[in-house]
Amino acid sequence: MAINEKPDTLPPLVFGDARTPVSNDISEYVQRVARVLTGLEYYECLGSPTQFQSKSFAVDINGLRLVANANTPVTAKVGDSSDTTLMVPFQGRNISTVGPAALDWDANESAVLIPCVAREGHCTTRSNLNIDIDPRRLRRTAAAMLGREPDRVIDLGIDRPRRVALNQGPVSFTRLLSHYCGAIDALLEAPAALDASGIDEAIYRTLAMMFRPDLFIVEAVPSLRDRSGKEGAIDRLCEALRTSLDQRHTLTDLEERSGYSARNLQYLFRKRFGLSPLEWLREQRLQAARQRLLAGDYTTLGGLAYACGFTTASQFSTAYKTRFGETPGRRPGQRHRIKPCGDARLAAVDSPSRVLRSEGLAPTRESSPRVKNQESGERARRPLPGG
CATH class of the missing domain: 2.60.120.10 (Jelly Rolls)
Structure with a gap:
C-alpha cells in the first residue's frame, strides 16, 4: 500500500x-x-x-x-x-x-x-x-x-x-x-x-x-444445565457482597465469585430479584445506608457514603434521593413511603397516625368530639378579653 x-x-x-x-x-x-x-x-x-x-x-x-x-x-x-x-x-x-x-x-x-x-x-x-x-x-x-x-x-x-x-x-x-x-x-x-x-x-x-x-459473538453461552453442580452459588455471592459493600465490585468479580457468566448472572438475578446484579448491589448499598441513618450509626454523611461503597458523598445523596424520595440529611426517624425497586415488593411504611390508631392510642372522631354549649347547642367559644 x-x-x-x-x-x-x-x-x-x-x-x-x-x-x-x-x-x-x-x-x-x-x-x-x-x-x-x-x-x-x-x-x-x-x-x-x-x-x-x-x-x-x-x-x-x-x-x-x-x-x-x-x-x-x-x-x-x-x-x-x-x-x-x-x-x-x-x-x-x-x-x-x-x-x-x-x-x-x-x-x-x-x-x-x-x-x-x-x-x-x-x-x-x-x-x-x-x-x-x-x-x-x-x-x-x-x-x-x-x-x-x-x-x-x-x-x-x-x-x-x-x-x-x-x-x-x-x-x-x-x-x-x-x-x-x-x-x-x-x-x-x-x-x-x-x-x-x-x-x-x-x-x-x-x-x-x-x-x-467466535467465543463471544457467534458461539452460544453455555447452558444453565452445565452449572447444576453449583447450587447455592447465587446465595453465597449475595452474602459475600453484603459483607463487603465498602469495596468496588465489577461484573467480572461477580462472575469469578459465582462461577456464572455475565449473561447467566443477568438472567438469574432478574428472575429472582427483578434486578440486574449491579442494580441489586446498589440496592443493598442504599438499604444498608438507610438502616445506619435511621439508627444514627454514622459520624458524617461522607463517611457513611464511603462505608457503603459510594465514591463520593454527592453520588450517594443523588442515589439516595432517587431511591427514597428524600435526601439522606433528612432527620432520621421521619416516616414516608418508599418506592418499590424492580419486582422486589417493599411495603410502604405506615405513617405515625396510622400506627397510633392501630394501637388504640390516637384520638378518633368519637372519642374527642367538639365541645358544645350544653344550653344553646352552639360551639363553646373562649371569651374575648374584656368580653
Whole structure:
C-alpha cells in the first residue's frame, strides 16, 4: 500500500483534544512518544519538517494505559518492547512491518496487535488509539465472561502480531471504543470518577470479544444445565457482597465469585430479584445506608457514603434521593413511603397516625368530639378579653 506523504488537516484526538495544543516540533513530540512507547529507536516525519503537526494525550485508568495520538505522516521504528499494544485507527492508513510480514491497518476496517516485538511502520495523517494490554488481566476477564475458572487457559491469540477486525457481524468495535473515549473525555476533570466508572473493565471485555469473536459473538453461552453442580452459588455471592459493600465490585468479580457468566448472572438475578446484579448491589448499598441513618450509626454523611461503597458523598445523596424520595440529611426517624425497586415488593411504611390508631392510642372522631354549649347547642367559644 502506498502512503500519501502529503500532510492533511490534523484530525482530532479521540479524547483530550480540547486540552492538548498542536505541536510543530518533531523533536519535542518524539520525547513525548518515548515516554509512553518503550523501545522507540527513531521517529521521523515524512515530507517537510515545517509542515509537521502532532497531538497526543495519555490516561491511566486503574492500570490500563490509553494513548490518543494524531499526527501528519511519519515513519518510526521500535525495538523489542515489554508492552503488548493494540493500535486502533480512527482516521488514516498505516503499515506496520514485523519481521517479513507487512500488516496494513485502516480506519473502520482493522486494528493491529503488536506483542512485545520489534517493528517498523509509516502512516498517512492519522488519529489513533493505542491500548497497552495486560495479558493476564485480559485472560482473567475472558475466563469470567465465559463462566470458566480464572486459571483456565484461554487462547486469545495475543502472543503474535496480527490484524484484528473492527467489525464482526452487527458489532462495530470502532463505535464501542469511540463511546468509551467519549466517556473518558467527559471525566478527565474528575480522576476519581474516571477510576470508578468501570471504563477499564468495559474496554477489557471489548478486547476479549475482538480477539475471539467466535467465543463471544457467534458461539452460544453455555447452558444453565452445565452449572447444576453449583447450587447455592447465587446465595453465597449475595452474602459475600453484603459483607463487603465498602469495596468496588465489577461484573467480572461477580462472575469469578459465582462461577456464572455475565449473561447467566443477568438472567438469574432478574428472575429472582427483578434486578440486574449491579442494580441489586446498589440496592443493598442504599438499604444498608438507610438502616445506619435511621439508627444514627454514622459520624458524617461522607463517611457513611464511603462505608457503603459510594465514591463520593454527592453520588450517594443523588442515589439516595432517587431511591427514597428524600435526601439522606433528612432527620432520621421521619416516616414516608418508599418506592418499590424492580419486582422486589417493599411495603410502604405506615405513617405515625396510622400506627397510633392501630394501637388504640390516637384520638378518633368519637372519642374527642367538639365541645358544645350544653344550653344553646352552639360551639363553646373562649371569651374575648374584656368580653
